[in-house]
Amino acid sequence: NFPIYHTNWLNRRKIIDMIQLAADKYAKGILLDLGCGAKQYKQLFDGKVDEYFGLDLRLRGAHPGETEPDMLASALQPPLPSNTFDTVVSFQVLEHVPEPKVMFREISRLLKPDGHLILMAPQMWHLHEAPNDYFRYTRYGLAHLAEQSGLNVITIQPISGxxxxxxxxxxxxxxxxxxxxxxxxxxxxxxxxxxxxxxxxxxxxxxxxxWSRPNDPINNLLVAKKCSSQANTNPK
The missing domain is CATH 1.20.5 (Single alpha-helices involved in coiled-coils or other helix-helix interfaces)
Incomplete structure (x- = not known):
């Protein structure tokens, strides 16, 4: 966690708390972190999953306690077999993806039946990592993307009002x-x-x-599930 004198302490503390709650309830089995960076959230899933596999488009400088991705690839074309992962997570990545529908479709393909997606994306945040900063997402936008890819929304929680x-x-x-x-x-x-x-x-x-103002969140956290009847029969 960031020290209290850090400029991002307020938001970071909320993010950690919400991811931890979702991890405790939904994470299991083999986990894929799409856009994992240096796996900064990996420790939140310790003891909850059997394997933590990270994929990112490029290498990033790791800080102490962080590691590099296990695979370098695009979240839009992950060279991984269908119906492989019990859990897929992605944090603060979706806004940098030019084709979010494709990413959601790939997540649905990669998840095993009854597997869970835990995804966080910003609704209000400044321009960053330009020029690869494309979208912001309301709870309704995330729900639409999940449902269009065949995932059932379990919950969408606002983070940091x-x-x-x-x-x-x-x-x-x-x-x-x-x-x-x-x-x-x-x-x-x-x-x-x-x-x-x-x-x-x-x-x-x-x-x-x-005086909480949940309708003005910085981020939204989506949890969705792939139904058991949606097994992909066309594995890559």
Missing amino acids: FWIRAGLVTSYRIHKILLGQKIRNLKAVQIGIQATIVISNLFFWSLDKI
């Missing part, structure tokens, strides 16, 4: 403005930045607890 988003913007602005000063390398200034962000994070975290 209005106050968390306001807190993130505030923390990022504080960090950017103060680091832009010539005195940014002074230890006292760094401590001051961290202290200010801590105060901001706690303030907006409290507002979110008191």
Whole structure:
């Protein structure tokens, strides 16, 4: 987890909590992480799945405790056999996929009957990883994509409402403005930045607890299931 003085602490804490709840309830067997990056969420599935297999389009720099993908390939054309995985997960990837319907169709193909998809995508977030940043997704958009690919929606949960988003913007602005000063390398200034962000994070975290605004989420978490009658008979 990020320390409380991190600019993304508010959102990251919510994300970890929601993924953990979904993992505890739905993850099992052989798991595929589509767009796994450095497998930063792998530890949340420890003890719940038998195998954790990561696929990404390219290698990324791994941080301590993180690892590289097991396979380099596109989520739109994963060279994997049908009906292979009990669980497919994908976190903060869908917005970077130019053909989301194709990705959902591939997820449905790869899942075993009665297998589960756990997917998170942003509804409100700034432009990032340009130019490969294409879409934002409401709960209704995610439900439509899942249903069109033959998956039954179990739940869609909003993550991080209005106050968390306001807190993130505030923390990022504080960090950017103060680091832009010539005195940014002074230890006292760094401590001051961290202290200010801590105060901001706690303030907006409290507002979110008191007055939640779930209709303004930063992210939505989808859990869907492939029905037992939808076994793919045309494996790749």
